Amino acid sequence: MKDLLRSQDLLKSDVEMLLATAAEFASEPLKASNLLANKTVAIYMSKPSTRTRLASESAVAHLGGTPIFLRGDDLQIGRGETIADTAKVISQFAEALIIRTFASVLYTDVWMSMGDPEADRIEKEKVLASYSVSDELMGLASKDAIFMHCLPAHRGQxxxxxxxxxRASKIWRQAYHRRTTIQAILYHSLRGEIKGRI
Known part of the structure; x- marks a missing residue:
């Protein structure tokens, strides 16, 4: 598999392999410290993200590579260049590209995203107040349910x-395992070991 675009494209065996390798990287972060030696990985994020950026850059560095971070205004897409042309240029300088954009996993997130008008805050808080994850709501879930959040979280909102x-919160391990998961994906993708559905 050349491109990993959606988790739905992975076979069960791919997911099991990636999780097992991520667990190995958690206990031995420098296991494959020269897989990316003399290689560059471009990292693009559509919105600023402290944890995902740090995890991605750290994963590349732990594999011996050089991360290059790109912001939206670093690209020419907004000025008329096609995505295909941008991808061709990036491919001339990087062996892999990590993109953080829309997510397909649902769990709670902040009510006000970056760029939302402040004038909408009061109305959003009123509408979303009944959707806040509380102890009462967690009590309705199964006893082994966990809580996850992409962070930063606004406590009390x-x-x-x-x-x-x-005890149900796994957000700090979630933040940490971004790196080990990214590292495992890079490790197996660059070795051509992810079979995938396509």
Whole structure:
């Protein structure tokens, strides 16, 4: 598989392999520290993201590569260049490209995204207040349910502080495992070991 664009494209065996390798990288971060030696990985994010950027750059570095971070205004797409042309240029300088854009996993997130008008804040808070993840809501879930959030979280809005700090919260491990997962995907993708459905 050359491109990993959606989790739906992975076979069950691919997911199992990636998770097993991510677990290995968690205990031995420098396991394949020269897989990306003398190679460059471009990293593009449509919105700023502290944790995903750090995890991606760290994963590339742990594999021995050089990460190059690109912001939206670094690209010429907004000025008329096609995505195909941009991709061809990037491919001349990088062996892999990590893109963070729309997610297909649903869990709570901030109510106000970056760029939302401040004037909408009060109305959004009123409408979304009943959707806040609270201890009461967690109590309705199965006893082994976990809480995840892409961070940063606004305690007291989309989630209570007691849920963030509670036993069901996995947000800090989630933030950490961004790196090990990205590292495992790069490791197997660049070795051509992800079979995929396409």
């Amino acid at each position: 989309e989630v209570s502080a007691s849920v963030i700090d509670g």
